[in-house]
Amino acid sequence: MAKYNESVAETIVSLIEDDFCSVAEICRVTGISRKTFYCWKETVPGLAKEIFDAECRREDRIRQMLYSSLKKRLDGHMMVEEKETFLPDELEPEKLVLQSKVIRRKYCLPDLKTIKLLLDRQDRIALSKKNEEDIPEEMDIHIIDTTTPTDIENEITEHIEESEIVPAEEKESLVDDPEEAEAKIMLDRLYRLKAERIRTIKASNNHPIFSPAGKRGKKRRK
Structure with missing residues (x-):
């Protein structure tokens, strides 16, 4: 390994900052x-800090160059073109003499692609910030159905008691109104549903309950 040299270290720092050189270069x-x-x-x-400071200054220069180039693309800029024409001298053919010089100035319009790219980027940033602000706290909503078979039966009973149940003999004497006939059919269905529900409840109440403990007790007595 080579011995440390102060001048070589200064050259290293200068190459990193000014010439944008890599480690291999x-x-x-x-x-x-x-x-x-x-x-x-x-x-x-101290060498590591000097190298780090040189890299920071280099990054700042690159950032300034990028901003300057981007500003030209956004604002538009004037481009200057120079064209020079040389001809051999009449007295000395080996020597070239300036014959004419043309300077052209051309105004370059703002780059629409760059403008659109920046606008889209700003919109995405603004939208992401807005979504972060508008996100509400999570709320758990639980809907519990507290309706029981007894409640259903009571509703059916109340509906039937409020409505007029017409016997089968009197149905034939009433005026044939379609809406009234449909209402009577629905009432009949509700009445049948109530009766069937009552029979089911009675049957379940009369069903004997099986007790494993009682069965084991009988076996023990035997």
């Missing part, structure tokens, strides 16, 4: 190996 210019470069960076006091 720095090693080739200064004549040191990559191992020597990283060893100096780790062992020499």
Whole structure:
């Protein structure tokens, strides 16, 4: 490994900051190996900080160049073209003499693609911030059905009691109104449903309940 040299270290810092050189290019210019470069960076006091500061200044320069180029694309800029024509001298044919010089100035319009790209980016950023602000706290909503068979039976009974149930003999004497006939059919269905429900409840109440403990007790008595 080469011995540390202050002038070589200054050259390294200058190449990083001014010439945008990579580590391989720095090693080739200064004549040191990559191992020597990283060893100096780790062992020499203050060299790592100088290299870091040089990289920061380089990044700032690159950022300024990018902003300047982007500003030209957004605002538009004037482009200057120069064209020079040279001809051989009459007295000295080997010598070239400026014959004419043409300067053209051309105004370049703002780049619409760049403008659209920046606008889309700003819209995405604004939309993401708005969505983050508008997100409400999570709320768990539980809907519990508290309706029981007894409640259903009571509703049917109340509906039937409020309505007039007409016997079968009197139905024939009433006026044939379609709406009234349909209402009577629905009432009949409700009445049959109530009767069937009552029979089901009575049958379930009269059904004997099986008790495993009682059965085991009988076996023990035997």
